[in-house]
Amino acid sequence: xxxxxxxxxxxxxxxxxxxxxxxxxxxxxxxxxxxxxxxxxxxxxxxxxxxxxxxxxxxxxxxxxxxxxxxxxxxxxxxxxxxxxxxxxxxxxxxxxxxxxxxxxxxxxxxxxxxxxxxxxxxxxxxxxxxxxxxxxxxxxxxxxxxxxxxxxxxxxxxxxxxxxxxxxxxxxxxxxxxxxxxxxxxxxxxxxxxxxxxxxxxxxxxxxxxxxxxxxxxxxxxxxxxxxxxxxxxxxxxxxxxxxxxxxxxxxxxxxxxxxxxxxxxxxxxxxxxxxxxxxxxxxxxxxxxxxxxxxxxxxxxxxxxxxxxxxxxxxxxxxxxxxxxxxxxxxxxxxxxxxxxxxxxxxxxxxxxxxxxxxxxxxxxxxxxxxxxxxxxxxxxxxxxxxxxxxxxxxxxxxxxxxxxxxxxxxxxxxxxxxxxxxxxxxxxxxxxxxxxxxxxxxxxxx
Ligand SMILES: Cc1ncc(COP(=O)(O)O)c(C=O)c1O
Numbered sequence: 423x424x425x426x427x428x429x430x431x432x433x434x435x436x437x438x439x440x441x442x443x444x445x446x447x448x449x450x451x452x453x454x455x456x457x458x459x460x461x462x463x464x465x466x467x468x469x470x471x472x473x474x475x476x477x478x479x480x481x482x483x484x485x486x487x488x489x490x491x492x493x494x495x496x497x498x499x500x501x502x503x504x505x506x507x508x509x510x511x512x513x514x515x516x517x518x519x520x521x522x523x524x525x526x527x528x529x530x531x532x533x534x535x536x537x538x539x540x541x542x543x544x545x546x547x548x549x550x551x552x553x554x555x556x557x558x559x560x561x562x563x564x565x566x567x568x569x570x571x572x573x574x575x576x577x578x579x580x581x582x583x584x585x586x587x588x589x590x591x592x593x594x595x596x597x598x599x600x601x602x603x604x605x606x607x608x609x610x611x612x613x614x615x616x617x618x619x620x621x622x623x624x625x626x627x628x629x630x631x632x633x634x635x636x637x638x639x640x641x642x643x644x645x646x647x648x649x650x651x652x653x654x655x656x657x658x659x660x661x662x663x664x665x666x667x668x669x670x671x672x673x674x675x676x677x678x679x680x681x682x683x684x685x686x687x688x689x690x691x692x693x694x695x696x697x698x699x700x701x702x703x704x705x706x707x708x709x710x711x712x713x714x715x716x717x718x719x720x721x722x723x724x725x726x727x728x729x730x731x732x733x734x735x736x737x738x739x740x741x742x743x744x745x746x747x748x749x750x751x752x753x754x755x756x757x758x759x760x761x762x763x764x765x766x767x768x769x770x771x772x773x774x775x776x777x778x779x780x781x782x783x784x785x786x787x788x789x790x791x792x793x794x795x796x797x798x799x800x801x802x803x804x805x806x807x808x809x810x811x812x813x814x815x816x817x818x819x820x821x822x823x824x825x826x827x828x829x830x831x832x833x834x835x836x837x838x839x840x841x842x843x844x845x846x847x848x849x850x851x852x853x854x855x856x857x858x859x860x861x862x863x864x865x866x867x868x869x870x871x
Contacts, residue, residue: 424450427454429456430457431457433765436519440452454474458479468494474495475496475507526708527758528757532754541749544567544569544570546570549757550569552757564698570753571721571742573720579601581675582641589612590639593642596618597803623794625653626644639672642667647680647797648801653797654684679705683770683800701726703722708755774845780849781843791859802845815841826841829841
């Protein structure tokens, strides 16, 4: 009799596992279950299979279940609970149909199997295959190379280092994620910011990009969805960027780390999917879509024409070999994350979208604060009518304890002021924080301006 631990028992993979157990009751026995979504179904399963241990996502679900099963089954809580079930090691077969952090359990299995040595420099084969499938699902067809790194951060740094020499420049979205400008300084590159235009929903300003290309410009960075604005690039704008890249032999660095967190029922259009000839490296990872930033797992997908990118790909791989490999056990999570059940995304997007709407509702009532509606990710970048955003933010933190980041940390057009909000906290916390910001803003204006 084989003992099975089923993680994610109310989802489709979990349900089919239970079907098999029903069909072969003398071959298999379920010894533990976990489910995050459907407590009623879980209760039914506990009774049918006489389960002695389960794990659920939170205390509310645990209490709900406790009332119904009358102490007949041990109830563990959260990812700690799931890990406890796995650690007991009293199963023969582990079915992990979970999503989010818990869906990354293959890493625990990898550590237990002592896969703690170095990995291949470009990544383990199952991860590379899964990333290729994910990229193809995004419409990227002409894939030339894929590599796994310690976070997208490492992929970005390696790709910039392999391409640019001191004095060269790349076009940097402004506002944008500051890692790029930090690497720019480290490599002694010339800053070349291009602006996103706030009055046009933070779309890249194509004329500004065109005017800023010079003979030392080697690449253009596109952060889509953008951190800090949450804006998503329109298809027409993507085509215009592709044309500029092709005309000027630029490589596009498409940072799509938030690609699965798009609101209002829309999907991201990957710039690399729109043209087979354009040279592009698309970055993503487990940090945002799979909510596992501490795993430090990211990747790059190179696409375009082999004869143009051949030498550059070799230069990237030289740097990948020099730093030996990305974290090894965590790479086993990549295929289960990308190819496994994606139900958590629906839940995550719903939560983030609701929080965005709450934010818009409260902030839109404040005279002097204006917000372009974010279309993805978990950020917002409202403009604020003050003389100095760093001073405003410092006073806000001191007075209220609400932490936002001044716009100057991300770059912004001269004589404008903004701050960045992260919408990850729970609704009640956000509502309290926005109310505090609204109150504080009035006081700040009368005290300082
Ligand atoms: C646009 C963007 N790119 C890259 C990263 C870094 O991601 P990772 O955790 O994979 O290094 C972040 C993290 O905030 C980000 O916002």
